[in-house]
Amino acid sequence: MKRRLITVGIVLAGYLAIYLISRQVFALHSPHYLYTPEWTARNVLWIAAIVSTVPALLGARLFPFVTLGGYVLGVVAGELFGGFEADVPPQYLHWGWLIWLGVFLASVGAGVVVEKVHKRRRLS
Numbered sequence: 001m002k003r004r005l006i007t008v009g010i011v012l013a014g015y016l017a018i019y020l021i022s023r024q025v026f027a028l029h030s031p032h033y034l035y036t037p038e039w040t041a042r043n044v045l046w047i048a049a050i051v052s053t054v055p056a057l058l059g060a061r062l063f064p065f066v067t068l069g070g071y072v073l074g075v076v077a078g079e080l081f082g083g084f085e086a087d088v089p090p091q092y093l094h095w096g097w098l099i100w101l102g103v104f105l106a107s108v109g110a111g112v113v114v115e116k117v118h119k120r121r122r123l124s
Helices: 002-025 035-043 045-057 063-081 096-123
Strands: none
Touching (some): 002 035, 045 063
């Protein structure tokens, strides 16, 4: 149980750090405004944190870290590749949120696979 709580604490600390950085550095009225980090922190970070930490409370060891990494990778990929239609007038379309969602869902699937492989190796 102690290991589970440590895992949950580390993952929640990671999400808290992401939230603070996103809201302080990349917020709408800051000089370094970026759409995807700010939008995900404001709208879906707490959902992603729940998706990552509940399996950790149930005994998953690697799944929370894979999904935390997927969150970060999705934000970076969403910001890099999401604004491809931004130069088309008269509207500003940014698909960073959709790219983030795809990467995060892929990391959930990868986390399930990694967790199953890890449990098989541990039992053998």
